[in-house]
Structure formats: structure tokens, C-alpha cells
């Protein structure tokens with residue numbers, strides 16, 4: 001359909017980038033990227049109309065996003081010659097605007113395109129050796145200034161390397177080393193680094209990516225205090241096991257992976273140093289507050305568990321009192337850190353079974369018992385919950401009896 005629309009408008013349209021790479025690799029893929037030689041926004045409007053999708057367009061960049069009712073996104077970009085002002089650009093006369101558009105991209109494996117116009121439908125376009133690099137499993141930049149133009153590509157290189165089990169090409173690796181020597185990541189805003197780290201955290205092989213960031217000296221280039229010591233690496237491996245276990249429980253409480261990973265990544269640092277790294281990454285005020293609150297809470301719990309392991313092993317209600325208001329990320333972190341194996345098991349049971357249990361009674365039932373509403377309600381319900389948890393009393397009638405007492 002896209003090809004026909006373009007043809008009618010007198011444009012050429014191509015499917016480009018990640019989707020072509022993923023199709024050739026037989027990898028699942030989500031978003032569709034199109035490049036139009038012509039008026040990309042006008043084209044996107046037509047396409048959105050036909051598919052009854054919503055459209056958001058960026059006049060300045062001549063790009064648009066179409067969001068279909070299924071939630072699928074289609075990115076549409078305009079390939080225009082006057083768009084490019086790169087020092088490394090080749091003589092423009094020789095280049096189609098598609099080629100120019102692709103030349104601006106990060107790695108050769110992301111420069112493949114498929115023509116969608118009916119007369120040439122399905123033709124694979126490979127200006128920069130992308131197919132060869134896919135075969136050789138190689139991450140390769142298109143020119144020597146690539147990492148200088150966009151230093152976040154250093155992180156992207158590691159992400160793709162791990163995701164596809166590729167390797168970074170020799171020359172490309174040298175360019176990364178050189179860029180790091182120039183302290184190039186220092187010039188990138190905290191926001192952009194943060195976003196790239198989040199993308200890494202969301203990868204299946206996120207931990208392997210992090211280890212590589214350490215190995216390639218990228219972490220310390222983001223901030224000199226970032227150091228994934230062997231200790232921390234082991235902690236990450238442990239966290240990974242725990243996350244796999246937790247995900248298999250299919251509970252409602254979803255883990256915010258970035259919160260958990262930053263908790264681990266910064267767990268060796270003192271408060272002041274942690275603040276420095278977090279400022280570098282431009283955490284918002286709210287993110288900072290959430291992070292430090294969780295950090296304090298988990299620290300407190302770990303000290304408690306260290307001091308009084310018996311107390312928490314014997315009574316679920318004690319675990320409930322301590323852990324109920326701690327977000328799941330904090331609890332998973334605690335499980336990873338705790339040394340007492342018996343207690344660890346108990347906390348795991350608390351998470352898997354007891355944490356979700358709700359009281360069968362509520363304030364309404366207390367009113368029905370003739371009690372006057374007030375802060376005391378909270379106390380009563382909390383106490384009933386403790387007794388219920390320790391004695392496995394889950395039916396409403398018995399809990400009402402407890403409340404009466």
C-alpha cells in the first residue's frame with residue numbers, strides 16, 4: 001500500500017534500517033521505518049488516512065509518526081539533499097537522496113533498504129556493505145567521524161554487539177578507543193546517556209552489555225566513579241537469576257528495571273558520590289527522591305536482617321511489617337544481597353505468596369461492627385493482618401472475630 005501511494009504521488013518509498021536488518025536476521029521486529037524521496041509529511045498523511053491511524057508530524061525535520069489502532073508505529077522520514085551538512089559527505093551529485101539519508105546512520109547493518117514502489121517492490125538496496133557485515137556478524141561504522149558526530153553510538157555499538165552476538169569491527173573498535181581518549185562522552189548530555197543506558201537495561205542481554213561497557217572503559221568515561229567491580233558483576237548475575245525467578249511468578253507488580261539496575265550499579269558508592277553520578281545522568285528531582293528513598297530503605301532492611309535474622313525467619317508478619325511498603329525493586333535487591341540462606345528463602349516465600357494477600361475485611365466491616373472510623377482503623381487492620389499471616393487465617397468471618405478482639 002505504501003508503495004502504491006508513493007507511486008501515485010510521484011515519490012519513491014523505502015523500508016529502511018532496523019526492520020530490514022531484523023528481517024534478514026530472522027529477528028522479531030516492531031517498528032516500521034520508511035524513507036520517502038519526496039514530501040514525507042504529505043505521504044504520511046495519506047498513509048494515515050488510509051489506515052485510519054493517528055499522525056504526529058515534525059515540520060522542522062520533515063518527519064512524521066503514524067500510530068495505528070493496533071499500537072504499531074510507522075516512522076516516516078523525508079530524504080532531501082539540502083538536509084545534509086556533514087563534513088564527510090561525498091559529492092552530492094553522485095548520490096541519491098536515499099543514499100545520503102542512509103549515510104547519516106550509525107552502522108552498516110542499519111543502512112539496508114527495501115524499495116516499496118510497485119515497479120521495484122522488494123528490491124534490496126545495500127549501499128554500504130550491510131549484507132556482508134550481517135553475514136560476518138560485524139558492527140561497522142560508515143566513516144571515521146561517526147562517533148564524533150554522535151558519541152551515543154558508542155553505547156549503541158555495544159548494545160547491538162550483544163543483542164545479535166556480533167563483534168565490533170577492528171577499525172570501528174579503534175575509532176571507539178580514540179573517541180573515548182578524546183573524552184567525547186563528556187560532551188553528551190546526561191539525558192541522552194541516560195536514555196541509552198535505559199535501552200541497554202531493557203535488552204535481553206543487558207548484563208552482558210554492562211560487562212562490556214566496563215571492559216571497554218566506557219562506563220568510567222560516562223563517569224569516573226562508575227566501576228563495575230567483580231563484586232558488582234557477581235551481584236548483577238545474582239540479580240539476573242532473581243529477576244528470572246520473579247518473572248516466572250507472573251505477579252502484577254512489574255519491576256522497573258532501571259530503578260533496580262541503578263540500585264545495583266551505584267550500590268558500592270557513598271552517598272555523595274552517588275549524587276554526583278546521578279546528577280551527571282540528569283535524574284529528575286522525582287527520580288532522585290525515589291532512588292534515594294529506596295536506597296535508604298533497603299540499607300535499613302539489610303542491617304535489620306543482619307542483626308535479627310531469627311526474628312524474620314520465624315514470623316512472616318515481621319517480614320510483612322518491614323517489607324510491605326518497599327517497592328519490589330528494593331526487595332529483589334535485598335534478596336540478592338542477603339547472606340543468610342534461610343532468611344533469603346523466607347523472603348522469597350513472602351514475595352511469591354504472602355505479599356499479594358489482601359485482608360478479607362476492610363474499614364467498612366469495622367464500621368458495620370459499630371466502630372467509629374479513625375486512625376485506629378489502620379492499626380486494627382494491620383494487627384489483624386499480622387495475626388492472619390502468621391496463622392494463615394484468610395476467611396472473612398475469622399478475621400472479623402480477630403478485629404472484634
Ligand code: CTP
Nearest residue numbers: 017018019104105106107110111150152153156
Ligand atoms: N541511528 C543512528 N544514530 C543514532 C540513533 C539511531 O544512526 N544515535 C539510526 C540507526 O541507523 C537506526 C535508525 O536511526 O537504524 C533508527 O534508530 P532506532 O530506532 O534507535 O534503531 P533500530 O535499529 O530500529 O534499533 P532498535 O532495534 O533498538 O529499535
